[in-house]
Amino acid sequence: xxxVGELPQPLQVKLxxxxxxxxxxxxxxxxxxxxxxxxxxxxxxxxxxxxxxxKFRQDLYYRLNVIRIELAPLRExxxxxxxxxxxxxxxxxxxxxxxxxxxxxxxxxxxxxYCFPGNVRELENIIExxxxxxxxxxxxxxxxxPQVSGLAGAPTPNLAELxxxxxxxxxxxxxxxxxLLLAALERTGGVRKHAATLLGVTFRSIRxxxxxx
Numbered sequence: 001x002x003x004v005g006e007l008p009q010p011l012q013v014k015l016x017x018x019x020x021x022x023x024x025x026x027x028x029x030x031x032x033x034x035x036x037x038x039x040x041x042x043x044x045x046x047x048x049x050x051x052x053x054x055k056f057r058q059d060l061y062y063r064l065n066v067i068r069i070e071l072a073p074l075r076e077x078x079x080x081x082x083x084x085x086x087x088x089x090x091x092x093x094x095x096x097x098x099x100x101x102x103x104x105x106x107x108x109x110x111x112x113x114y115c116f117p118g119n120v121r122e123l124e125n126i127i128e129x130x131x132x133x134x135x136x137x138x139x140x141x142x143x144x145x146p147q148v149s150g151l152a153g154a155p156t157p158n159l160a161e162l163x164x165x166x167x168x169x170x171x172x173x174x175x176x177x178x179x180l181l182l183a184a185l186e187r188t189g190g191v192r193k194h195a196a197t198l199l200g201v202t203f204r205s206i207r208x209x210x211x212x213x
Contacts, residue, residue, distance in 0.1 A: 004064065005045035005056060016060045039064065074116045074123065084120060085111060088127035089139070100131055106141040107149075114148045133179045135172065178213045181206070 007015065018024055019039065023032040041064045050056035074080065085103065093100040103111065107130075116122050130143040141149045180199065188194035196206040 001041040004041040005043035012057045019063045074119045092128045092131040103139045
């Protein structure tokens with residue numbers, strides 16, 4: 001149960017009953033059935049303060065708080081960063097079919113210096129975005145969002161020199177186009193008309209390009 005502290009009171013009552021009686025009744029069912037479950041609940045709220053204020057049921061809190069694990073925010077466990085970055089790069093490179101092996105030194109330094117107010121979820125989002133936008137074999141500083149890289153505006157293309165064995169120009173140009181479309185949509189909050197203006201193309205043109213990708 002993720003973010004269990006956000007449960008409204010009526011659902012807190014129902015969850016408490018399940019934990020006490022170990023039985024549930026599905027919606028529309030006539031009979032209850034026994035359940036054999038182990039509950040892992042997580043929250044970033046101060047549950048004890050919520051209990052004191054009457055926002056979270058005390059009896060449910062005691063039912064859930066059997067074995068408590070305090071997990072420090074990511075900014076306080078920097079030793080996990082390298083492993084998490086490697087894991088997310090591998091995951092999203094496989095999903096996108098890209099041969100990305102890691103981060104450039106500049107990008108790695110920017111990641112190491114960032115405070116990550118959104119913790120691991122924010123790190124995963126940053127790496128997913130960077131893998132999507134990257135044109136090289138390593139994520140560069142320009143592939144990271146401005147709040148991480150310190151660069152103003154949209155990321156700049158991380159273009160490599162022409163390989164000695166040549167390259168697929170159409171694929172590279174297509175990827176560059178897709179990357180700039182994503183950057184423009186991100187900057188304009190997904191408003192295609194404004195993104196078209198930002199890219200200097202017509203609304204009809206950006207619709208065609210978005211459909212193509």
